[in-house]
Amino acid sequence: MTLLSTFANLIPMGLMQGLIYALIALAVMIPFRILNFADMTGEGTLAFGACVSAKCLVLGMEPVSALLVGALAGFAGGALTAAVHEKVKINSLLCGILVLSMLYSIDIRVMGQPNIALFSVTSLFDYLPGTEGGLPHRIGLLAAVDVLLVAAIIWFLGTQHGIAIRAIGSSPAMARAQGINVKAYTLIGLGLANLIAAFGGGLLAQNQGFADVNMGFGTLINGLASLLVGEAIIGHRTLLRQVVAPVIGSVVYFQLISLVLACGFQPSDLKMVTAVFVLVTLFALAKRKPARGKALSGSTRAFVAKAGG
Numbered sequence: 001m002t003l004l005s006t007f008a009n010l011i012p013m014g015l016m017q018g019l020i021y022a023l024i025a026l027a028v029m030i031p032f033r034i035l036n037f038a039d040m041t042g043e044g045t046l047a048f049g050a051c052v053s054a055k056c057l058v059l060g061m062e063p064v065s066a067l068l069v070g071a072l073a074g075f076a077g078g079a080l081t082a083a084v085h086e087k088v089k090i091n092s093l094l095c096g097i098l099v100l101s102m103l104y105s106i107d108i109r110v111m112g113q114p115n116i117a118l119f120s121v122t123s124l125f126d127y128l129p130g131t132e133g134g135l136p137h138r139i140g141l142l143a144a145v146d147v148l149l150v151a152a153i154i155w156f157l158g159t160q161h162g163i164a165i166r167a168i169g170s171s172p173a174m175a176r177a178q179g180i181n182v183k184a185y186t187l188i189g190l191g192l193a194n195l196i197a198a199f200g201g202g203l204l205a206q207n208q209g210f211a212d213v214n215m216g217f218g219t220l221i222n223g224l225a226s227l228l229v230g231e232a233i234i235g236h237r238t239l240l241r242q243v244v245a246p247v248i249g250s251v252v253y254f255q256l257i258s259l260v261l262a263c264g265f266q267p268s269d270l271k272m273v274t275a276v277f278v279l280v281t282l283f284a285l286a287k288r289k290p291a292r293g294k295a296l297s298g299s300t301r302a303f304v305a306k307a308g309g
Helices: 002-034 042-058 063-088 092-111 129-133 135-157 160-170 172-177 182-208 219-234 239-262 267-308
Strands: 115-117 210-212
Touching: 002 042, 002 135, 002 160, 002 182, 002 219, 002 239, 042 063, 042 092, 042 115, 042 182, 042 210, 042 219, 063 092, 063 182, 135 160, 135 182, 135 239, 160 172, 160 182, 172 182, 182 210, 219 239, 219 267, 239 267
Parallel strands: none
Antiparallel strands: 115 210
């Protein structure tokens, strides 16, 4: 009974965290699933967006404007990764690592120190009713942000520019043969993904009341775990499912984290728990692929035999 009551008390906080980190999961999904580009920049742009937004708040900027400035900073970080990859022609993972390393130093330059407290400034959540923007109202606001963002992504991916980005993820050579500017659309796709990550970082900073240069550490694995959970629940065969899966996965994943904490694990154990969870999930998926591959090969052989017979 103690376990259940502890878990029940953690559900609202886990829901709020899941809705915030759903933005990070979306930022992971776009390069990995849509662009087929292994990008680690989101771990750096989350903190970059948080630090830029926090600095704007301290300078007296309005909270929504501060979020937008931080998001644009994230777009610049993602665009830089794409530009380095296209110009230098090095591995995409290495490009992301180089950029997020650069952003760490830039974050300190922006804030003038490793972290900034935001308790004395007005945040977006201070506009909500209740004492300091009560938890239910924060959850409602974050849910509305996620719904609007998912709708915007689905709409964009259905436009001519979005279809071009999806075509690049399917086959860059074919997209280039169709006259699509692969370099430009890769830059736009990575820029938008990291814009979302930075926007999530700004929301996270305003929600918790401080920004820190280490905020992005480990968030990529959280986003990947959320993406895997969501795809395991609803799949990713359609565009709608592909975009909604990270959000659902993030909410479920952070409820699982709450359950782990209720079982007696320490917060310092969560990185290990997440890594083990991702490894187990990837191992399970890898074990399922050969069976699918054999079934596919068998059906293909049958089709060829029938066509030839």
